Amino acid sequence: MMTRILATQIAFNWRRNLSAISGTVILLACLFMVAVGPSLVAQNPYDVMQLNLLDSYLPPVWLEGGNPNYLLGTDGQGRDVLAAVIYGTRISALIGLSATLLSCVIGTFLGLMAGYFGGWIDALIMRVADIQLSFPSMLIALFLMSAFGTGIDKILISLTAVGWVVYARTVRGSTLGERQREYVQAARVAGLRDAAIIWRHILPNVMTPLIVVATVQVGTFILIEASLSFLGVGVPVTQPSLGLLIKNGFDVLFSGLWWTSLFPGLMIMAMVFGINLLGDFLRDELNPRLK
Amino acid sequence: MTAMLEVQDLRQEFRLNPGLLDRISMKGGRLHLQDRIVSAVSGVSFSIAKREVLALVGESGCGKSTVAKAIARIYRPTAGNIRLDGQDIASLSQAELLPYRSKMQMIFQDPFASLDPRQKVRDIVAEPLRAQSGLASGEVAERVAALLAKVGLNTEHAGRYPHQFSGGQRQRIGIARALSVNPGLIIADEPVSALDVSVQAQILNLMMDLRDEFGLAYLFISHDLSVVHHIADRIGVMYLGFLVETAPRDRLFAMPRHPYTRALLSAAPSINPTRSRPEIELQGEVPSALALPSGCCFRTRCPYAWDRCAQERPALRDMGDGQSVACHLTDEPQRDMP
Amino acid sequence: MTTEMQPLLRVRELRTWFHTFSGIVKAVNGVSFDLAAGEVMGLVGESGGGKSVVGYSLLGLIDPPGKIESGSILFDGEELANAPERRLREIRGREIAMIFQDPMTSLNPVHTVGRQMDEMLRLHTELDKKARRQRCVEMLESVGIARAEERLESYPHQFSGGMRQRVVIAIALLAKPRLIIADEPTTALDVTIQAQILRLMRREIRQQGASLILVTHDLAVVAEMVDKITVLYCGRVVETGPVRQVLEAPAHPYTRGLIDSIPDPAHRLPRLRQIPGTVPDIRALPKGCAFRARCSGAAAICSEVEPSLVARAEGQSAACHFPLVSGETA
Structure with missing residues (x-):
């Protein structure tokens, strides 16, 4: 509503909220890594020509036998773990963000339709949502992936199939509220068509709660994608995400070669932790009920 | 001369809990589909001449706002005719309505809810213009500036958001929006009831000035009798979805005929100390619109009610001098004893 | 109007400020007035005048970022401004009662009316269970609620708006408080119901000999209800006096x-x-x-x-x- 005042008010509260600041710092660090990281490491871990099998399973640099070229050690194919984590984070973050965006667009559209028009459109969309919610999202994603096969595009479809529901429900709820408001009635008296009323009046006023949902969902999607890849039904081996990196290291974890799994795992943890810290802060700030 | 607005036997029903699952119930061992229907407006007729101000008064739940929103075609009326400048618009679709929208605009009750918080004032005021006319954007901007000046705001206000204004100023923005397409009729749904008294007077004066300048007709919805007395030429009193009495302003205040009108007039507090004891003190409260009483809608609270009132619904009857009343007392005036 | 040596309530230079993000809101800024026992005073003004905040300040119901900055609230000789919360709790309900605009905010929706009335008496009187019930029934009857015994078992949502406000008034009067603060008690009600409630309030309060501060924006209600009027503008008293005199001149x-x-x-x-x-x-x-x-x-x-x-x-x-x-x- 009071965009300008709210913006400064949020900034004001952000400065006094330690977990919000930490979350932002962690996420900025991740962003930096994803954006600039590849140019900082010497090796492209997926260019087979750059790999040296003689360098396989080197420990991190601070352990005995470590090689300063490979700060966090190497894996079984002589791949630099740091470089792999950087490239993997890129893929994980890309999947998390694009799947969230896709779910948000599709879910918001369906939620607007359901909330604004009601009737059978509403009944249809919401019953599908209910059915979808009665299965664990991991199970649905797993099922779809085993049907489609691996691939980033297929992961996006699966995650979107799982993720749209929460937007549709949130948006439908807010839309039902907004539809009753006098400014929507005023728009009707002004002669606006339904599409224009939805686009110009309702959509901007139901967006705020979505920011919170979307923030948290990026974290959830990164985790689901990691799980799928860990189970071998996620990304293809040529484009390993963090989950696949963990799986690759997992096979040799009990031989004492822990670094190949641990560092991608820590990376996922840091990213999701940062997202959740920021998400909690946004939830407190943007939830009108807590005000 | 044709009337600006002519409403005939307008009915507006709302179905509660419209979901299929909510409507299924068990009755006598069988599944039963039931509708809970609220009759918000049960057959209301009136007309408004050009440049005339008709006020509908009544208490909450009497259907006065529903009448306004049905005429503005925010709702689709269940039955009845709404002739706007001769053309019946009661059953037109939203698309078919578009050409008639410019003859009728609306001012809303809540100055905080009736303006989209995310739009700038210039876009709010221009919305009906953009939807209904093919004006170029330069002409629109010019017109918006002129409208803002007309309602006592200035051009620099155009770039601001609604939250930067007080309640009275927001209501001015709403009025400018309604005026933008040069309507002949403005439906004003409790336009001053959310405002402080000093601001209320400003808005009422503005509305009267605009009527004189543009020759507007108003359908003015209000619960406040003193406001209605100030602005209306003619007054209709509503109770539980029915019009129980209509009369020219002075006639209604001097000689109210329906017991409800009399009760309403005597219940209104006044700052004028020299006032006689209330003529009729009402007991009890308004019955639910889900289950209207049989016969006369007012009989459950009427001190005069007798058996005929439960059996027969009184129709609105012309009593002369522009006054119409729906009450059996007009047949049997001997019962009208205090 | 009764006159006594010392007024029941003496407010002097009351200042209640709200320290918000966008600056200090001096909602009440130096308000003084006296209220005699049995006197009915109207506190009027438009929104932003500070009239409700005065009412809340008297009961110590100001929450952060609001604060009573300075001034004195002498109730029967006792200082209430910034008094300890424990003392204020004893006074609220027993000595000073409050009636709010929206009866739903002062009634708990999950308890029966009877239980809420009983609680009030348990907290503020020495009556035993039977006597408390007796008093509740009497009180409901006196505010015009039929079948009072039965209605004690009803929940607030089972009453209509006007009836709910009657229940709120009954609860406010239960412990025989000496001062009642009513914040726009009839603003949410229809005229015919408003007339009923105002008549009821006037009768019951006179009968108990309590004082009343009626906070409202409606001068017509004030004209019909009060002995004395105090007009607020921007947190300050601009005029006060006997109601007829002020309204006429x-x-x-x-x-x-x-x-x-x-x-x-x-x-x-x-x-x-x-x-x-x-x-x-x-x-x-x-x-x-x-x-x-x-x-x-x-x-x-x-x-x-x-x-x-x-x-x-x-x-x-x-x-x-x-x-x-x-x-x-x-």
């Missing part, structure tokens, strides 16, 4: 403007006399008189010196450099 141009803004069916004018302009931003009040920008009689001194409350006539005082003479229009 207001000395402050703001009071005059308020009265003139109400359309009077007995004297219809082609145009209402309106107060021009809007209420100034309370976070940045101008120097001098807060009303001067909207006042037709303002002179140079009004933008320099803030006028203080000066007695004009019998019991009537106004805070204006150029008070109106009887009958004069603003």
Whole structure:
């Protein structure tokens, strides 16, 4: 509503909220890594020509036998773990963000339709949502992936199939509220068509709660994608995400070669932790009920 | 001369809990589909001449706002005719309505809810213009500036958001929006009831000035009798979805005929100390619109009610001098004893 | 009206400020008044005038970021301004009761009316269970609720709006408080119901000999209910006095403007006399008189010196450099 005042008010509260600041710092660090990281490491871990099998399973640099070229050690194919984590984070973050965006667009559209028009459109969309919610999202994603096969595009479809529901429900709820408001009635008296009323009046006023949902969902999607890849039904081996990196290291974890799994795992943890810290802060700030 | 607005036997029903699952119930061992229907407006007729101000008064739940929103075609009326400048618009679709929208605009009750918080004032005021006319954007901007000046705001206000204004100023923005397409009729749904008294007077004066300048007709919805007395030429009193009495302003205040009108007039507090004891003190409260009483809608609270009132619904009857009343007392005036 | 040596309530220079993100809101800024035992006072003004905050301050119901900055609230000789919360809790309900605009905010939706009434008596009286029930039934009957025994088992949502407000009034009067603060008690109600509730409040309060502070924006309600009126503007008292005198011959141009803004069916004018302009931003009040920008009689001194409350006539005082003479229009 009071965009300008709210913006400064949020900034004001952000400065006094330690977990919000930490979350932002962690996420900025991740962003930096994803954006600039590849140019900082010497090796492209997926260019087979750059790999040296003689360098396989080197420990991190601070352990005995470590090689300063490979700060966090190497894996079984002589791949630099740091470089792999950087490239993997890129893929994980890309999947998390694009799947969230896709779910948000599709879910918001369906939620607007359901909330604004009601009737059978509403009944249809919401019953599908209910059915979808009665299965664990991991199970649905797993099922779809085993049907489609691996691939980033297929992961996006699966995650979107799982993720749209929460937007549709949130948006439908807010839309039902907004539809009753006098400014929507005023728009009707002004002669606006339904599409224009939805686009110009309702959509901007139901967006705020979505920011919170979307923030948290990026974290959830990164985790689901990691799980799928860990189970071998996620990304293809040529484009390993963090989950696949963990799986690759997992096979040799009990031989004492822990670094190949641990560092991608820590990376996922840091990213999701940062997202959740920021998400909690946004939830407190943007939830009108807590005000 | 044709009337600006002519409403005939307008009915507006709302179905509660419209979901299929909510409507299924068990009755006598069988599944039963039931509708809970609220009759918000049960057959209301009136007309408004050009440049005339008709006020509908009544208490909450009497259907006065529903009448306004049905005429503005925010709702689709269940039955009845709404002739706007001769053309019946009661059953037109939203698309078919578009050409008639410019003859009728609306001012809303809540100055905080009736303006989209995310739009700038210039876009709010221009919305009906953009939807209904093919004006170029330069002409629109010019017109918006002129409208803002007309309602006592200035051009620099155009770039601001609604939250930067007080309640009275927001209501001015709403009025400018309604005026933008040069309507002949403005439906004003409790336009001053959310405002402080000093601001209320400003808005009422503005509305009267605009009527004189543009020759507007108003359908003015209000619960406040003193406001209605100030602005209306003619007054209709509503109770539980029915019009129980209509009369020219002075006639209604001097000689109210329906017991409800009399009760309403005597219940209104006044700052004028020299006032006689209330003529009729009402007991009890308004019955639910889900289950209207049989016969006369007012009989459950009427001190005069007798058996005929439960059996027969009184129709609105012309009593002369522009006054119409729906009450059996007009047949049997001997019962009208205090 | 009863007169005593010492008033029941003596408020002096009360200041309640809210320290918000966008500045200090001086909602109540130096309000003083007296209230005798059994007296009914109307506290009127428009939104932003501070009238509700005065009511909340008396009961110690000001939450952060609000705070009673200074001033004194002497209730029967006892200082309530910034008194310990424990003492205030004892006083609330027993000595001073409050009636809110929305009855739903003061009734707990998950408990029966009987239980809420009983709780009030248990907290504030020594009565045993049977006597408490007896008193609850009597009280409900006296506010005009039929089948009182049965209705004790009802939940608030089972009452209509008018009936709920009757229940709230019954609860407020249960412990025989000496002062009742009613914050817009009938604003949410319809006129015919409002008339019922006002009649009821007047009767019950007179009967108990309690004092009443009626917080409202509605001068017509005030005219019918109160002995004395206090008009607030921007957190300060601009005029106070016996209600007839103030309404018939207001000395402050703001009071005059308020009265003139109400359309009077007995004297219809082609145009209402309106107060021009809007209420100034309370976070940045101008120097001098807060009303001067909207006042037709303002002179140079009004933008320099803030006028203080000066007695004009019998019991009537106004805070204006150029008070109106009887009958004069603003």
